[in-house]
Amino acid sequence: MRLFIAEKPSLARAIAAVLPGPQKKEGQFIACANGDVVAWASGHLFETAEPEHYNPAFKKWALEHLPIIPKTWQRVLKTPDLYKAIARLLKKAKRVVHAGDLDREGQLVIDEILEEAGWKGRVDRVLIADVSEEGVKRALAEMTPNELKRPLRDAALARQRADWVVGMNGTRLLTVKAQQAGYRGPPLSVGRVQSAVLGLVVARDIQIENFKPVSYFSVRATCALPNGQGTFTANWRPSEDAKPHLDSERRLISEPFVAQLVRKLSGRTAVISKCVRERKTQSPPLPFSLNKLQSACDTLLGIQPDRVLEIVQRLYETHKVLTYPRSDCSHLPTTQHADAPRVLAAVRVHAPELAPLAKAADAKLRSRAWDDEKITAHFAIIPTANTAPANLSAEERAVYDLVARRYVAQFYPDYEFDLTAIEVSCEREVFTASARQPAVPGWKALYPRGAGDEEDAQGDEPTPTLPSLSQGLEIALAKVEALAKKTTAPKRFTSASLLSVMNNIGPHLVDPQLRKALAETQTKKQEPLTLGTSATQASILKTLVDRLYITQTSKAITSTPKGRELVAALPRELVIPDMTAVWELRMRKIARGELSLEDFFARVAAQVTDLCRSTLNPSPAGAARPPAGPSKAA
Numbered sequence: 001m002r003l004f005i006a007e008k009p010s011l012a013r014a015i016a017a018v019l020p021g022p023q024k025k026e027g028q029f030i031a032c033a034n035g036d037v038v039a040w041a042s043g044h045l046f047e048t049a050e051p052e053h054y055n056p057a058f059k060k061w062a063l064e065h066l067p068i069i070p071k072t073w074q075r076v077l078k079t080p081d082l083y084k085a086i087a088r089l090l091k092k093a094k095r096v097v098h099a100g101d102l103d104r105e106g107q108l109v110i111d112e113i114l115e116e117a118g119w120k121g122r123v124d125r126v127l128i129a130d131v132s133e134e135g136v137k138r139a140l141a142e143m144t145p146n147e148l149k150r151p152l153r154d155a156a157l158a159r160q161r162a163d164w165v166v167g168m169n170g171t172r173l174l175t176v177k178a179q180q181a182g183y184r185g186p187p188l189s190v191g192r193v194q195s196a197v198l199g200l201v202v203a204r205d206i207q208i209e210n211f212k213p214v215s216y217f218s219v220r221a222t223c224a225l226p227n228g229q230g231t232f233t234a235n236w237r238p239s240e241d242a243k244p245h246l247d248s249e250r251r252l253i254s255e256p257f258v259a260q261l262v263r264k265l266s267g268r269t270a271v272i273s274k275c276v277r278e279r280k281t282q283s284p285p286l287p288f289s290l291n292k293l294q295s296a297c298d299t300l301l302g303i304q305p306d307r308v309l310e311i312v313q314r315l316y317e318t319h320k321v322l323t324y325p326r327s328d329c330s331h332l333p334t335t336q337h338a339d340a341p342r343v344l345a346a347v348r349v350h351a352p353e354l355a356p357l358a359k360a361a362d363a364k365l366r367s368r369a370w371d372d373e374k375i376t377a378h379f380a381i382i383p384t385a386n387t388a389p390a391n392l393s394a395e396e397r398a399v400y401d402l403v404a405r406r407y408v409a410q411f412y413p414d415y416e417f418d419l420t421a422i423e424v425s426c427e428r429e430v431f432t433a434s435a436r437q438p439a440v441p442g443w444k445a446l447y448p449r450g451a452g453d454e455e456d457a458q459g460d461e462p463t464p465t466l467p468s469l470s471q472g473l474e475i476a477l478a479k480v481e482a483l484a485k486k487t488t489a490p491k492r493f494t495s496a497s498l499l500s501v502m503n504n505i506g507p508h509l510v511d512p513q514l515r516k517a518l519a520e521t522q523t524k525k526q527e528p529l530t531l532g533t534s535a536t537q538a539s540i541l542k543t544l545v546d547r548l549y550i551t552q553t554s555k556a557i558t559s560t561p562k563g564r565e566l567v568a569a570l571p572r573e574l575v576i577p578d579m580t581a582v583w584e585l586r587m588r589k590i591a592r593g594e595l596s597l598e599d600f601f602a603r604v605a606a607q608v609t610d611l612c613r614s615t616l617n618p619s620p621a622g623a624a625r626p627p628a629g630p631s632k633a634a
Contacts, residue, residue: 003093004038004126005086005110007100010317012040014131015099018140028085037089044105045083046112048164049074061176067169067612069605073161075112087117096123098146102378103326103535104591107149108156125149129324129379131316132386134342152377155591162583162604166192166574169608173615174569188566189547192580193532194540195567198549199575200501200508202559202567204493211489216251217258221265221431222479223424230467231478234424234431236261241428251487258482261429266480270426272473277420284367284409284443286330287380290534291503293403295496301398302554305495305538311399312381319390321350322403326535327378331371340411342385347404349387351397354404357446361411369410377591382407405446412443420466426477435466492556495541502537504528510576518585529581571611579607 006012012030016023020034029039051058051068053076058065077083090096096119100106114123123146128139170190178188219236238246245254252258288296293312294305303311312325340363348355369380383404392400416439424431438444491497501508506529509515518529532540541557544550549563559567567575583604589595 002036002095004097006040009040012038045079046075049076098125104152104156107152111153132384151593154597155587195574196577196580208489213486218483224476224478234433273425274423275471281414289330298495306542320386328534329376331374367410409443415442415444416440502531
């Protein structure tokens with residue numbers, strides 16, 4: 001008997017549907033006519049044991065027990081009926097097919113079942129990104145030995161264990177210290193990624209509240225062509241002589257210098273010292289990864305990230321019209337290109353308003369999206385070739401439209417526009433102007449103005465055309481004026497902007513040396529460094545909302561007094577992204593087989609031990625900040 005173990009019942013049904021029939025559902029598995037059996041889990045059937053499983057004394061929360069770091073990890077069964085059903089089937093099986101989800105957690109879900117049951121036989125791995133009949137058949141034809149995915153399983157265990165030791169020790173440490181200071185509320189939750197994300201929100205809120213505007217100037221000239229042939233405006237570009245009058249951000253801050261500049265240049269004759277006209281092209285925006293889709297849905301549809309994940313999961317599992325949703329990748333394998341005619345036909349069925357555009361698409365075109373070197377464990381979220389009727393809700397249709405539109409755009413030519421750039425010189429000073437005008441719409445035909453353009457699909461707004469100019473032409477600076485301006489405070493995070501930061505945390509690291517080192521080691525082929533994964537980020541934000549650490553609306557995310565007090569009480573290492581970002585980078589190395597789980601966790605254990613010790617025994621010089629007991633508002 002060949003036993004398939006899927007991560008969820010919906011995937012089990014999709015697998016059984018392509019195996020020899022008739023199929024018969026028997027309790028918690030599906031029996032097929034050829035003797036194959038398809039069973040399923042329901043996410044993780046096990047969870048990491050609580051501290052008291054390792055030592056009964058740990059049931060009491062006490063500072064003298066910290067840090068709690070297991071030497072031999074224990075699992076606790078949380079779904080016994082499902083596990084017992086699978087264990088009984090394993091006793092009869094001759095071969096197992098691991099059909100967990102494609103990410104590291106999906107790898108661990110099935111592996112831990114096999115390990116707990118003591119399975120020693122052959123295990124094949126099937127990676128099903130497309131649950132349509134064709135997609136499942138193709139995946140079954142491309143199975144590989146499960147042992148090749150051992151590093152992915154180790155990366156999941158690394159995440160699980162790192163989160164456990166940070167969460168268990170941090171939560172107990174902070175809560176007990178707060179109780180000693182009089183706190184009587186619920187436990188104060190600490191999490192490896194959660195606390196760093198909360199720290200980002202709190203830091204942004206404090207930055208806004210402490211913001212002091214800076215006054216500065218810009219200088220603009222109205223340029224008049226000879227013989228009344230027209231005018232255009234150009235902006236002054238700081239010269240070397242102006243450096244003493246600029247601040248560290250190259251803003252012009254000297255009012256006397258500005259006044260002198262205006263007097264010097266007003267009414268003078270200038271010359272067009274540079275005039276360049278170029279035809280530029282812009283490739284279609286890449287298909288969606290999950291985090292990019294969540295950001296787009298938040299911005300365009302007002303749907304929160306956790307809700308987006310629920311919707312795309314249904315579009316994948318229930319309706320079978322989208323590929324695997326928990327993807328961190330925006331590219332597609334070259335083998336998928338051959339499916340384009342069938343996928344475009346499916347788009348015409350499920351998104352009738354896109355039908356004319358999908359019909360006009362050229363399925364032979366190959367955009368930059370198809371790039372095998374940039375494929376991670378997944379590929380981008382795209383429509384499937386499934387044309388079976390799908391009764392989609394309004395929200396499901398809206399999300400499907402965003403995904404389908406991105407896919408259809410891959411089969412349209414590049415957008416072309418004309419860019420004119422000029423420089424105007426006078427008295428060793430330079431003014432610049434540019435104009436950008438559409439030439440060939442290409443893929444932008446899918447994004448008409450006013451139809452909810454996506455930020456990266458929209459591109460620059462057209463600018464007024466410049467008059468006919470040529471290098472060497474003399475013109476007059478008819479009017480030179482100084483415009484007084486003030487800097488504005490940073491914007492509060494939205495779901496979209498916070499997800500964007502979480503998915504490229506490198507530029508936001510606090511330690512400049514670490515920031516520089518990571519920038520030097522990252523290559524163009526590597527995905528940006530993240531806080532959490534595409535599959536977990538939405539749940540992290542929801543957790544922070546549920547625990548009343550942040551408030552989240554369609555317009556802004558802000559920290560609550562409870563969230564701020566928690567951040568003030570935590571060791572600094574846990575509320576800045578540096579440590580957890582480096583851990584995430586190391587988990588990726590584990591997944592690639594470049595670092596062992598044991599080496600990784602030894603470093604984690606050492607860091608958590610140091611954090612506990614320095615917090616419990618702060619140095620007199622204040623090298624470590626002890627937690628301040630939160631008020632009852634926390």
